[in-house]
Amino acid sequence: MKRSDIPSKGKQFRLAKFFAYASFIVLIAFSFPFSVVISQQAKDILMKSYENYALLIGENLNHQVFQNFVLPIVRRYGKVKLREKEQFEWMDQVVRNTVHSLKIDLVNIYDVGKGIIAYSTDQAMVGQEVPESLGYKKAVKGEHFSGLVSTWDDFLGMGLELPGGEKKLRTFIPFVGLDPFTGEKGPLLGVFELIQDLSQEYQSLVKFQYLVFGLSASIMALIFVALLVIVHRAENILAQRAQEQRKLEAQLNQSERLAALGQMCAGVSHEIRNPLGIIRSTAELLASTGTSTESQKKLSSMIIEESGRLNNIVTEFLDFARPQLPNLQDVNLDEIIMRNLQFLKPQLEQENVTVRHNISDRSLQIKADPQLLYRAFLNVIANAMQSMENTRRLLTIDISDAKESYLVSIQDTGCGIKKENLDRIFDPFFSTKDKGSGLGLSIVRNIVESHNGTVEIETLEGVGTNVKISLPKGI
Numbered sequence: 001m002k003r004s005d006i007p008s009k010g011k012q013f014r015l016a017k018f019f020a021y022a023s024f025i026v027l028i029a030f031s032f033p034f035s036v037v038i039s040q041q042a043k044d045i046l047m048k049s050y051e052n053y054a055l056l057i058g059e060n061l062n063h064q065v066f067q068n069f070v071l072p073i074v075r076r077y078g079k080v081k082l083r084e085k086e087q088f089e090w091m092d093q094v095v096r097n098t099v100h101s102l103k104i105d106l107v108n109i110y111d112v113g114k115g116i117i118a119y120s121t122d123q124a125m126v127g128q129e130v131p132e133s134l135g136y137k138k139a140v141k142g143e144h145f146s147g148l149v150s151t152w153d154d155f156l157g158m159g160l161e162l163p164g165g166e167k168k169l170r171t172f173i174p175f176v177g178l179d180p181f182t183g184e185k186g187p188l189l190g191v192f193e194l195i196q197d198l199s200q201e202y203q204s205l206v207k208f209q210y211l212v213f214g215l216s217a218s219i220m221a222l223i224f225v226a227l228l229v230i231v232h233r234a235e236n237i238l239a240q241r242a243q244e245q246r247k248l249e250a251q252l253n254q255s256e257r258l259a260a261l262g263q264m265c266a267g268v269s270h271e272i273r274n275p276l277g278i279i280r281s282t283a284e285l286l287a288s289t290g291t292s293t294e295s296q297k298k299l300s301s302m303i304i305e306e307s308g309r310l311n312n313i314v315t316e317f318l319d320f321a322r323p324q325l326p327n328l329q330d331v332n333l334d335e336i337i338m339r340n341l342q343f344l345k346p347q348l349e350q351e352n353v354t355v356r357h358n359i360s361d362r363s364l365q366i367k368a369d370p371q372l373l374y375r376a377f378l379n380v381i382a383n384a385m386q387s388m389e390n391t392r393r394l395l396t397i398d399i400s401d402a403k404e405s406y407l408v409s410i411q412d413t414g415c416g417i418k419k420e421n422l423d424r425i426f427d428p429f430f431s432t433k434d435k436g437s438g439l440g441l442s443i444v445r446n447i448v449e450s451h452n453g454t455v456e457i458e459t460l461e462g463v464g465t466n467v468k469i470s471l472p473k474g475i
Contacts, residue, residue, distance in 0.1 A: 023227060034216055039209030046201055050169050051146040054194045057102055058144070058173035061192060064098045065091070065109075066178050070189070082118045082126075091119050105168070108193040109175065112140055118190065130191075135172035139191040146171040148198075167202035170195050280307040326369035326450050333364040333373075333406055333471070337397060340377045344385070348395075353385055357397040364399065364406055366473050368451050373471075376447040379440040380410050380467050387414025387465065405453070408469045416461040425457065444469075 069091050073080050082088050095107050099121075108125065111118035115130045130136060135145035149168045171194045177186030280303070287300035338359055341348075348355060384395055398409040417425060426441050445455050452472050459465040 038212055039205055042205050050196055050198060054171035054196060055144060058192050058194055061098050062175055064094055069094045103196055104194055105197045106195040110191040112190055135170060136191060139172035139174045142174050144173045167198045168195055169198055280304055326372050328367045330365055331368050331370045333366055334359045336370055336373050337377055339374060340381055344381060353393040353395055355395045358399060366471055372447045376444045379444050383440060384410060384412035388412055405470050405472045409466055411466040413464045416463055416465055417459040418461055
């Protein structure tokens with residue numbers, strides 16, 4: 001898999017994010033009709049119960065008005081005339097006695113023949129024309145009808161109502177004559193209209209509806225938050241795994257390149273070393289002859305010096321091409337680093353480098369190859385010295401115990417490493433110096449990794465570099 005085939009962090013788990021947001025929208029959309037359906041059922045139950053209540057009152061009112069008003073009035077006066085004060089007061093007394101203490105706000109009795117309100121518990125309505133409503137028309141045909149009258153309409157027409165306003169149930173009941181002996185219904189005499197105030201009960205249902213919707217939305221929001229947490233955690237896991245995969249791929253590609261490069265270096269170094277030895281020995285021989293002039297001896301010395309430097313480079317090539325397996329033994333980490341400082345002491349003093357360290361007589365025992373670790377630390381310290389050419393020259397070495405490993409920190413006050421070079425510092429043959437093979441840090445990493453350790457570099461351009469080497473206590 002190529003690096004370009006790995007999705008970036010911004011694109012990872014996009015499907016799960018879409019699922020989380022889509023789920024939230026679906027859940028909210030579900031909670032709204034859910035609350036509407038529940039509250040509507042409660043409203044229907046309330047309406048049905050009040051309608052049945054009105055029908056019972058209407059049936060009783062029909063019986064009381066016919067028995068206690070119509071029949072006596074007809075027998076006494078021969079005809080019902082509610083415009084006469086005595087008959088109206090008689091009717092009013094019968095109606096009010098019948099609906100007394102019952103939840104009825106208004107009773108109207110319609111005169112079907114004249115199309116007016118013949119009687120009303122609100123005397124101001126007496127004599128008004130009958131509104132040709134659906135309920136009235138059905139009652140004229142002998143059917144009862146109930147309808148809700150509201151001062152507020154449904155909010156947005158979606159079944160969710162605003163709080164406040166009045167809710168009244170209007171029930172139309174046919175007023176019929178009754179056989180005094182059998183109780184059978186007779187001809188239509190008029191229409192009863194009963195009005196009940198449901199505002200208080202209805203507002204309780206509206207509040208319940210909002211409560212259901214709020215609870216549903218809250219539950220959905222909690223589920224959405226849980227989904228987001230899961231998605232976020234999954235994103236982090238995928239990002240971490242993708243990063244680990246990229247590192248493994250980079251290490252694999254690096255290993256493949258180094259293997260091919262190592263084979264080439266081993267072959268070239270082997271071919272160079274033999275003639276280089278002959279050149280050095282010949283120069284030494286020429287310098288030792290008594291017939292050599294001072295100029296010849298100087299040239300021979302230069303050849304010997306440069307051949308030695310070239311031999312060191314060839315040795316680095318071979319070390320890089322054929323890394324040695326560590327000869328593990330019990331060693332003291334403090335002693336190895338102290339040997340480095342003692343070896344480099346003349347150079348440190350010559351270059352006015354101040355060394356601070358926490359090395360003491362303690363015993364930091366590890367399983368390691370002392371020669372390989374010596375060479376690794378020597379390379380790191382030498383690089384630090386070379387980077388402090390024109391700065392305050394301070395070299396700080398700190399060794400700390402990190403439970404299962406020791407952490408060696410070698411920090412300089414040099415020029416630091418440029419950001420564009422930071423990713424390449426472990427690449428073979430990469431160097432920012434005029435001299436050197438560019439294999440020093442590559443060899444350091446090979447040695448440390450052969451001991452199951454790690455190398456990390458922290459740097460700030462113009463401030464300095466800190467090389468952190470972690471070595472396990474036991475392998």
